[in-house]
Amino acid sequence: MGPFFPFNSALVEQLRSSETRYFIVGAGGWIGRACAEYLASVLGEAALERVFLFGSSARTLCTNTGVRLPVLELGHATDMHLLPGRPTVVLHCAFLTMDKVGGMSAEDYVARNLKIRRQTADLMKMCGATGVAVLSSGAVYDFLSPRPGRPADANLYGRLKFEDECYFAGIADALGANYLCPRVFNLSGPYINKPETYALASFILDALQGRAINIRANRPVMRAYMPVQTLIETSLSLLAAGRSPGVFDYAGGAEIEVGALAQLVIDVIGSSARIERPELDATLATDRYIGNGDFLAAVMGECGMVMRDVRDQVLDTTAYLRAQEGTAA
CATH class of the missing domain: 3.90.25.10 (UDP-galactose 4-epimerase, domain 1)
Incomplete structure (x- = not known):
């Protein structure tokens, strides 16, 4: 189990008895890494055949449980032959975060996030995703209704997150996939x-x-x-139950x-x-x-x-x- 608190036993049983594949986009970030570690802890060596990680560059993630999972470069994901045929959940956790906004032009920041969006959508289509989880942010409300004193870069981040919510809802609908999109606040x-x-x-x-x-x-x-563990467990539980709640506050x-x-x-x-x-x-x-x-x-x-x-x-x-x-x- 490593650094996690006790797992939800009903979910563990569901995950182990299922044939669902899990594609984690953004495996190098906080939520993506935690998802990978959680699934590796639950599935053990079976994670090698059921958990696929994608990031900005190719490498290997040695998990806390000792399972070594390859991280595939997202930009080359469609070169693979991970064809439809098995239930597949895509957990989309990749995004250039707010701390990056000040380090580049707004145009470059937007362009890089749009590239991640397109590449992730291509992956979802290629694998025939049956479940889609897009990790959004409470910062969406900074765009929809800005808080006093908040910096402009928070509003840009929130705008792009809101656009992602709508865009991936359309992708999931076109695929007939269950869709959930938790707006994360404080983890x-x-x-x-x-x-x-x-x-x-x-x-x-x-x-x-x-x-x-x-x-x-x-x-x-x-x-x-x-x-972060409860975020993972509630998201996986909703998808395992075939539910499609769309956007909700993770709060x-x-x-x-x-x-x-x-x-x-x-x-x-x-x-x-x-x-x-x-x-x-x-x-x-x-x-x-x-x-x-x-x-x-x-x-x-x-x-x-x-x-x-x-x-x-x-x-x-x-x-x-x-x-x-x-x-x-």
Whole structure:
């Protein structure tokens, strides 16, 4: 099982007894890597014949369980002969994220994401996808209804994510495939990459090192965290049941202000770190990035999944980051 918490047993049984293939696009990112690791943990050596990984370049992923899965270059995916004939779920997790927006022109950023979109669509058509999961983002709401003070690059990211939602809904419809598209807000858990760009992970790294946790926001900032594992399990459960819910918010965790989150991290770790933050300006509106968790709560209830509280999520994420620090040392 590695860094995951206990798996949903009903889903494990479904996955092991099925013949479904899983194509993971964006295996080098946080969610794609976590999907690959989860399926390798559940399927063992059978993952070699049922899990296919695609990324920006060819390489090999040695999973936590020791299963070595080849990562195929997405641009050459249609050169393969992975023909229709078996149920195939495509988990689309590839996207140039917001931290890349500032490092290139808007035109280049858009062009590179459109290329990923076209290549992924070609893969879906070639393999005859029977299930399509497209990982979207709560940043879509920054495009549809911008929050005060949000940077323009967040709106560009949200716009492209929204366009992906609509585009891949059309691809799934044309293929007769089940389609789901969770809008992800705040994630926790293992296989996080670029931890310094995420509030929870950066707080943990600072606390582990005894550094000051620096919060720049001078307005209240509300967040609600959900585990990456629950994202994987609910998505796979919906597809295994032949459901096609379309777009929904992947949200529902307990709300917490980032100052309280930083203090929780310090308390859980037992760190000597302190919090540095400017005085809150009572005239500024609260920054809320939460989402509506009603649909997810219903799905979790149907599947017998329990909402993991924020303290456990801090512990899960800390355990993974601490292990990574040990590996790097």
